[in-house]
Amino acid sequence: EAQVTQNPRYLITVTGKKLTVTCSQNMNHEYMSWYRQDPGLGLRQIYYSMNVEVTDKGDVPEGYKVSRKEKRNFPLILESPSPNQTSLYFCASSNQGGHGYTFGSGTRLTVV
Amino acid sequence: AQSVTQLGSHVSVSEGALVLLRCNYSSSVPPYLFWYVQYPNQGLQLLLKYTTGATLVKGINGFEAEFKKSETSFHLTKPSAHMSDAAEYFCAVSENSGYSTLTFGKGTMLLVSP
Numbered sequence: 001e002a003q004v005t006q007n008p009r010y011l012i013t014v015t016g017k018k019l020t021v022t023c024s025q026n027m028n029h030e031y032m033s034w035y036r037q038d039p040g041l042g043l044r045q046i047y048y049s050m051n052v053e054v055t056d057k058g059d060v061p062e063g064y065k066v067s068r069k070e071k072r073n074f075p076l077i078l079e080s081p082s083p084n085q086t087s088l089y090f091c092a093s094s095n096q097g098g099h100g101y102t103f104g105s106g107t108r109l110t111v112v
Numbered sequence: 113a114q115s116v117t118q119l120g121s122h123v124s125v126s127e128g129a130l131v132l133l134r135c136n137y138s139s140s141v142p143p144y145l146f147w148y149v150q151y152p153n154q155g156l157q158l159l160l161k162y163t164t165g166a167t168l169v170k171g172i173n174g175f176e177a178e179f180k181k182s183e184t185s186f187h188l189t190k191p192s193a194h195m196s197d198a199a200e201y202f203c204a205v206s207e208n209s210g211y212s213t214l215t216f217g218k219g220t221m222l223l224v225s226p
Contacts, residue, residue: 033214040121042202042218043156058213090155092214100146101214103156 002027006091006104013081013111021076021107023091029102031094032074033058034066036087037106043090049074081111114139114205118217126225131190133220135177135203138184145186146204146214147177156202162186173197198224 004025013019025032033048035058045058049068063085065077074093078085091104119134137143147159160171167179177188186203203217 031212035216040218043216045213045215048213100158100161103148105155 002102004091004093004102004104006089006107009105009107011107011109013109015082015111016080019078019081019109021078021089021091021109023074023076023104024072025074025091025093025102026072027093027095027102028071029093029095030071032068033092033094033101034064034074034076035090035092036060037090038087046076046089081109083111085109086111114143114207114213114215116203116205116215116217118201118203118220120220121218122221122223124223124225125193127195128192131175131188131193131197131222133188133201133203133222135186135188135217136184137186137203137205139205139207141207143205144207145177145179146206147171147175147186147188148202148204149173150200150202150219152199159188159201193222193224195224195226198222 007022030051034046035043037043044060046064047066049055055066089107092101094101115138117136145162148156149159150156159175160169162169162179170176175190200219200221202219204214206212206214
Protein backbone atom coordinates (compact mmCIF):
# COMPACT_ATOMS: atom_id res chain seq x y z
CA GLU A 1 0.00 0.00 0.00
CA ALA A 2 1.30 3.44 -0.98
CA GLN A 3 1.77 5.45 2.15
CA VAL A 4 3.71 7.93 4.23
CA THR A 5 4.61 6.56 7.65
CA GLN A 6 5.40 8.78 10.59
CA ASN A 7 6.62 7.73 14.01
CA PRO A 8 5.79 8.17 16.77
CA ARG A 9 2.08 9.09 16.63
CA TYR A 10 2.20 10.68 20.08
CA LEU A 11 5.16 12.06 21.98
CA ILE A 12 5.47 13.92 25.27
CA THR A 13 8.89 15.29 26.06
CA VAL A 14 10.61 17.86 28.25
CA THR A 15 12.11 21.17 27.24
CA GLY A 16 15.59 20.81 25.81
CA LYS A 17 15.62 17.06 25.22
CA LYS A 18 16.57 16.34 21.61
CA LEU A 19 14.08 14.31 19.63
CA THR A 20 13.56 12.99 16.11
CA VAL A 21 10.30 12.33 14.32
CA THR A 22 10.75 9.88 11.48
CA CYS A 23 9.02 9.97 8.10
CA SER A 24 9.25 7.34 5.40
CA GLN A 25 7.45 6.97 2.05
CA ASN A 26 7.28 3.94 -0.23
CA MET A 27 6.19 5.69 -3.45
CA ASN A 28 9.62 6.74 -4.73
CA HIS A 29 8.54 10.38 -4.44
CA GLU A 30 11.17 13.02 -4.93
CA TYR A 31 9.50 15.82 -2.96
CA MET A 32 8.99 15.58 0.80
CA SER A 33 7.85 18.17 3.27
CA TRP A 34 7.09 18.78 6.94
CA TYR A 35 4.14 20.82 8.19
CA ARG A 36 2.91 21.80 11.60
CA GLN A 37 -0.77 22.30 12.32
CA ASP A 38 -1.97 24.67 15.01
CA PRO A 39 -5.56 25.66 15.83
CA GLY A 40 -6.66 28.68 13.82
CA LEU A 41 -3.45 28.75 11.80
CA GLY A 42 -3.96 25.83 9.44
CA LEU A 43 -0.87 23.99 8.23
CA ARG A 44 2.42 25.78 7.86
CA GLN A 45 5.44 24.39 6.11
CA ILE A 46 8.59 23.85 8.18
CA TYR A 47 11.08 22.39 5.70
CA TYR A 48 10.95 20.69 2.35
CA SER A 49 13.23 18.60 0.17
CA MET A 50 13.17 18.31 -3.59
CA ASN A 51 15.53 15.35 -3.69
CA VAL A 52 18.31 13.57 -1.83
CA GLU A 53 20.66 16.02 -0.14
CA VAL A 54 18.50 18.98 -1.24
CA THR A 55 16.57 20.69 1.54
CA ASP A 56 15.21 24.19 2.06
CA LYS A 57 13.36 26.24 4.65
CA GLY A 58 9.63 26.69 4.61
CA ASP A 59 7.66 29.35 6.44
CA VAL A 60 8.45 28.36 10.04
CA PRO A 61 11.89 26.65 10.14
CA GLU A 62 13.21 28.09 13.43
CA GLY A 63 14.05 25.40 15.96
CA TYR A 64 13.94 22.52 13.48
CA LYS A 65 16.42 20.58 11.37
CA VAL A 66 15.94 18.02 8.63
CA SER A 67 18.06 15.69 6.58
CA ARG A 68 17.53 13.77 3.35
CA LYS A 69 20.20 11.11 3.05
CA GLU A 70 17.91 8.62 1.32
CA LYS A 71 15.03 9.24 -1.02
CA ARG A 72 12.47 7.47 1.15
CA ASN A 73 13.30 9.07 4.53
CA PHE A 74 12.95 12.65 5.75
CA PRO A 75 13.35 12.90 9.54
CA LEU A 76 12.46 16.03 11.50
CA ILE A 77 14.88 16.89 14.29
CA LEU A 78 14.24 19.16 17.25
CA GLU A 79 17.63 19.77 18.85
CA SER A 80 16.27 21.64 21.88
CA PRO A 81 12.48 21.48 21.95
CA SER A 82 10.53 24.29 23.58
CA PRO A 83 6.85 24.48 24.63
CA ASN A 84 5.97 26.62 21.59
CA GLN A 85 6.80 23.61 19.43
CA THR A 86 3.88 21.72 20.93
CA SER A 87 1.86 20.97 17.82
CA LEU A 88 0.54 18.39 15.39
CA TYR A 89 3.13 17.55 12.75
CA PHE A 90 2.54 16.09 9.30
CA CYS A 91 4.95 14.71 6.77
CA ALA A 92 3.96 14.72 3.10
CA SER A 93 5.41 13.49 -0.16
CA SER A 94 4.64 14.03 -3.82
CA ASN A 95 5.87 13.66 -7.36
CA GLN A 96 5.21 15.62 -10.51
CA GLY A 97 2.23 14.36 -12.44
CA GLY A 98 -0.90 15.89 -10.96
CA HIS A 99 -1.49 13.32 -8.25
CA GLY A 100 -1.22 15.71 -5.34
CA TYR A 101 0.40 15.14 -2.02
CA THR A 102 0.19 12.13 0.27
CA PHE A 103 0.19 12.88 3.99
CA GLY A 104 1.23 10.80 6.95
CA SER A 105 -1.12 10.22 9.87
CA GLY A 106 0.50 12.90 11.99
CA THR A 107 2.59 13.14 15.15
CA ARG A 108 1.14 14.93 18.12
CA LEU A 109 4.04 16.43 20.07
CA THR A 110 3.76 17.94 23.53
CA VAL A 111 6.76 19.74 25.05
CA VAL A 112 6.48 20.42 28.77
CA ALA B 113 3.89 34.33 -3.34
CA GLN B 114 0.80 32.26 -2.84
CA SER B 115 -1.93 32.60 -0.27
CA VAL B 116 -5.31 31.07 0.50
CA THR B 117 -8.26 32.60 2.32
CA GLN B 118 -11.06 30.44 3.63
CA LEU B 119 -14.11 32.44 4.61
CA GLY B 120 -15.56 31.26 7.89
CA SER B 121 -13.68 29.19 10.45
CA HIS B 122 -16.92 27.34 11.21
CA VAL B 123 -19.88 26.53 8.97
CA SER B 124 -23.04 24.90 10.31
CA VAL B 125 -25.60 23.12 8.15
CA SER B 126 -28.48 20.76 8.71
CA GLU B 127 -28.38 17.22 7.41
CA GLY B 128 -29.63 17.26 3.82
CA ALA B 129 -28.81 20.92 3.24
CA LEU B 130 -26.38 22.34 0.72
CA VAL B 131 -22.77 22.57 1.80
CA LEU B 132 -20.76 25.57 0.56
CA LEU B 133 -17.21 26.15 1.79
CA ARG B 134 -15.50 29.19 0.35
CA CYS B 135 -11.91 29.45 -0.81
CA ASN B 136 -10.13 32.32 -2.50
CA TYR B 137 -6.51 32.20 -3.55
CA SER B 138 -3.77 34.40 -4.86
CA SER B 139 -1.00 33.13 -7.07
CA SER B 140 1.46 34.73 -9.46
CA VAL B 141 1.28 31.74 -11.80
CA PRO B 142 -1.57 29.50 -12.93
CA PRO B 143 -2.51 27.67 -9.77
CA TYR B 144 -3.04 24.08 -8.88
CA LEU B 145 -5.80 23.89 -6.29
CA PHE B 146 -6.70 21.24 -3.75
CA TRP B 147 -9.28 20.51 -1.09
CA TYR B 148 -8.35 18.24 1.79
CA VAL B 149 -10.53 16.88 4.58
CA GLN B 150 -9.41 16.03 8.09
CA TYR B 151 -11.60 13.91 10.30
CA PRO B 152 -11.01 14.06 14.07
CA ASN B 153 -7.67 12.60 15.12
CA GLN B 154 -6.78 11.66 11.57
CA GLY B 155 -4.49 12.87 8.81
CA LEU B 156 -5.41 14.77 5.68
CA GLN B 157 -7.28 13.10 2.87
CA LEU B 158 -7.42 14.54 -0.64
CA LEU B 159 -11.02 15.36 -1.64
CA LEU B 160 -10.36 16.75 -5.09
CA LYS B 161 -7.90 18.75 -7.12
CA TYR B 162 -7.80 21.14 -10.05
CA THR B 163 -4.74 21.11 -12.28
CA THR B 164 -5.73 22.03 -15.83
CA GLY B 165 -8.69 21.46 -18.12
CA ALA B 166 -12.28 21.26 -16.92
CA THR B 167 -12.99 23.89 -14.30
CA LEU B 168 -15.66 21.84 -12.51
CA VAL B 169 -13.93 19.14 -10.55
CA LYS B 170 -15.67 16.21 -8.93
CA GLY B 171 -14.18 14.52 -5.90
CA ILE B 172 -14.93 11.81 -3.42
CA ASN B 173 -17.98 11.58 -1.16
CA GLY B 174 -20.14 13.67 -3.52
CA PHE B 175 -18.10 16.87 -3.24
CA GLU B 176 -17.24 19.10 -6.15
CA ALA B 177 -15.51 22.43 -6.69
CA GLU B 178 -15.38 24.95 -9.48
CA PHE B 179 -12.29 26.90 -10.47
CA LYS B 180 -13.21 30.48 -11.36
CA LYS B 181 -10.17 32.34 -12.54
CA SER B 182 -11.90 35.72 -12.78
CA GLU B 183 -12.96 35.48 -9.15
CA THR B 184 -9.78 33.67 -7.97
CA SER B 185 -12.05 31.22 -6.22
CA PHE B 186 -12.30 27.47 -5.73
CA HIS B 187 -15.39 26.94 -3.58
CA LEU B 188 -16.32 23.46 -2.37
CA THR B 189 -19.93 22.28 -2.58
CA LYS B 190 -22.05 19.24 -1.86
CA PRO B 191 -25.78 19.19 -2.64
CA SER B 192 -26.87 17.33 0.48
CA ALA B 193 -24.91 17.18 3.73
CA HIS B 194 -24.54 13.97 5.66
CA MET B 195 -23.64 13.61 9.31
CA SER B 196 -20.43 11.87 8.28
CA ASP B 197 -19.29 15.04 6.47
CA ALA B 198 -18.57 16.75 9.78
CA ALA B 199 -14.85 17.45 9.66
CA GLU B 200 -12.32 20.20 9.01
CA TYR B 201 -11.73 21.18 5.42
CA PHE B 202 -8.61 22.79 4.03
CA CYS B 203 -8.15 24.55 0.73
CA ALA B 204 -4.60 24.64 -0.64
CA VAL B 205 -2.71 26.03 -3.62
CA SER B 206 0.58 25.15 -5.26
CA GLU B 207 2.45 26.40 -8.29
CA ASN B 208 2.37 23.01 -9.92
CA SER B 209 0.86 19.65 -9.40
CA GLY B 210 3.12 18.32 -6.72
CA TYR B 211 6.63 19.61 -6.91
CA SER B 212 6.46 22.83 -4.93
CA THR B 213 5.18 24.16 -1.66
CA LEU B 214 1.56 23.51 -0.86
CA THR B 215 0.13 26.60 0.85
CA PHE B 216 -2.93 26.00 3.02
CA GLY B 217 -5.80 28.10 4.20
CA LYS B 218 -6.59 28.15 7.90
CA GLY B 219 -9.36 25.62 7.56
CA THR B 220 -13.13 25.53 7.92
CA MET B 221 -14.82 23.27 10.43
CA LEU B 222 -18.05 21.87 9.02
CA LEU B 223 -20.70 21.09 11.62
CA VAL B 224 -23.72 19.01 10.56
CA SER B 225 -26.81 18.89 12.75
CA PRO B 226 -29.63 16.34 12.50
